[in-house]
Amino acid sequence: MAHCIGFAGYSNSGKTTLVAKLIVEMKQRGHRIAVMKHDAHGHYKEAAGADSTTFVESGAEAVVTLSPDGIHKFERKRNPSLEEQVSAYAHLDYVFIEGFKKEKHPKIAVFRTIEQSEIIQVLEPRPIAFATDMDDFNFDLTVPSFELNNIPGIADFIEQYFETN
Numbered sequence: 001m002a003h004c005i006g007f008a009g010y011s012n013s014g015k016t017t018l019v020a021k022l023i024v025e026m027k028q029r030g031h032r033i034a035v036m037k038h039d040a041h042g043h044y045k046e047a048a049g050a051d052s053t054t055f056v057e058s059g060a061e062a063v064v065t066l067s068p069d070g071i072h073k074f075e076r077k078r079n080p081s082l083e084e085q086v087s088a089y090a091h092l093d094y095v096f097i098e099g100f101k102k103e104k105h106p107k108i109a110v111f112r113t114i115e116q117s118e119i120i121q122v123l124e125p126r127p128i129a130f131a132t133d134m135d136d137f138n139f140d141l142t143v144p145s146f147e148l149n150n151i152p153g154i155a156d157f158i159e160q161y162f163e164t165n
Contacts, residue, residue, distance in 0.1 A: 107128065
């Protein structure tokens with residue numbers, strides 16, 4: 001069964017860049033990765049520079065974008081379920097999930113500003129870690145906090161998290 005971990009944050013928080021870098025790092029470590037991307041507003045487009053294209057170019061074995069009216073791999077379907085899509089990739093090592101703030105999988109909160117850090121209050125369950133490039137990050141650190149560009153450290157954390165949980 002693939003290990004599922006989410007990366008949640010508001011627009012322009014660095015989620016896509018972080019996930020793309022983690023794909024490269026985890027592939028170098030011998031892992032096979034799928035990415036599930038939430039397109040809550042149905043704006044999916046296949047184009048250079050689009051999030052899904054970035055994930056494919058980073059080496060993900062599979063990239064699935066779920067929007068209110070369909071799944072882009074592409075299959076027309078009303079209200080596609082993250083759970084059923086994840087189960088289709090159970091044979092891989094990890095499924096990285098971008099978005100899906102309200103789903104119950106473990107998540108790393110990603111933010112670059114105080115305003116974006118409000119994501120911490122929105123996530124349920126609480127995030128298992130934070131990834132930020134804020135120098136003056138001053139929250140109660142009851143969970144690990146990583147510098148946003150510390151890709152090896154975040155990859156180590158993910159591997160260790162699933163070894164112990």
